[in-house]
Amino acid sequence: MRYIRPLSMEDAVGQLAGSSGTSAILAGGSDLLVRMKGGFIEPDLIVDIKAIDGLSEIRETPEGFSIGAAVPCAVLGESAALKKAWPGVVEAAKLIGSKQVQGRCTITGNLCNASPAADSVPALVAAGARAVVVGPAGRRTIPVQSVPTGPGKTSLAKGEIIEAILLDKRAPRSGDAYLRFIPRTEMDIAVVSAGVNLTLDEHGVVKSARVALGAVAATVLLVEEAAQVLIGSR
Known part of the structure; x- marks a missing residue:
């Protein structure tokens, strides 16, 4: 098994796209590490995305919010602006696992784990959230609800990574x-x-x-x- 910690999305995408065996992305690891310890998966390549610039940040823009793929759920609750604008999304993120798990898990990981019972996903779908996907063919933005296709399955192609979750600026009332x-x-x-x-x-x-x-x-x-x-x- 190889473990790499790329510093750019281009490197991460290239490593995933060029891998010949099974690969996995490590953001928080609250699902991946448990499944590895249980013997359910044995990836040949693990790509740790936490060192990539911007992926551990929440950014407020004129259009709304961009939540990096490696932002822990606990950090969402610490953002006063995000909590005020999208309290339901933050509420859902804070229900994932224990306090210790929330310090590691991410809403992007929760989405890509593709559990039908994932807590953050219904809140994100109701919010009309979008996912920024980066892959060998470039960057695209898709509705969050189009990412999971079934239990444990997603629409992401080989080499694709979700870079961020986008939430629009709230309308009045x-x-x-x-x-x-x-x-x-x-x-x-x-x-x-x-x-x-x-x-x-x-x-x-x-x-x-x-x-x-x-x-x-x-x-x-x-x-x-x-x-x-x-x-x-x-």
Whole structure:
């Protein structure tokens, strides 16, 4: 097994694209290392992306927020601006595992692990988040919901890495939230979860809505019928 710690996306992409065996990306490692220790996977190449410039940063731009692929979930909760703008996304990230796990895990890793019960993904889908994907063919931006294609499977091609998650600047009178149902009180996997994102008009009536459900299908479901029920209500 080879372990490398590239300093650029170009190097990371090149190493992944040129690998002949199985490869894995290490961001937080909260899923990868557990699966390796359990003997479920034995990658020939591990690419640690934490040293790549910008991937461990949250950047606020005129368009919204860019969350680097290596930003730990705990750091999301420390960003006052992000927490104020997208409290539901931060709330979902802070439910992944224990406090110790949150210091390592990332929402990008949670997305690419492609568990139907992933906590951050319904909140990101409801938020209309996008993923910046870098690969041998260049850079592209895709909706978050198009990344997982089934349990443990993604749409990413060989050599492709998610560089960042993008969240738009909030419209006035907007808010989001995330809630999950679990059998126990903490550190459990959702039986069902929901992310909701709403925008109200000046009279307090819902004018746009997105509702996403997790743990009920192979991938997160964006439920248009639920959104239509909310639109027009107070």
